[in-house]
Amino acid sequence: MMSESRQQDQSNSDTHSRSDRVFSQQNLWYFKTREGDDIGPFRYRSEAESNLDRFMEQLKEKLQQR
Numbered sequence: 001m002m003s004e005s006r007q008q009d010q011s012n013s014d015t016h017s018r019s020d021r022v023f024s025q026q027n028l029w030y031f032k033t034r035e036g037d038d039i040g041p042f043r044y045r046s047e048a049e050s051n052l053d054r055f056m057e058q059l060k061e062k063l064q065q066r
Contacts, residue, residue: 018052028042029041029047031049
């Protein structure tokens with residue numbers, strides 16, 4: 001079980017890293033995974049952000065199933 005302070009650290013890093021993971025290249029938007037993969041392209045920043053959110057939710061679900 002994760003300590004309360006560790007949970008706070010994790011949620012803070014998730015929020016901070018989300019904005020750091022979304023980037024633009026040649027007028028298209030991408031997000032970067034922790035493994036270093038670039039996911040995209042998306043036409044709009046909001047698309048990249050919503051797909052990043054979906055990607056992270058899917059990972060969390062997989063981890064909870066273990």
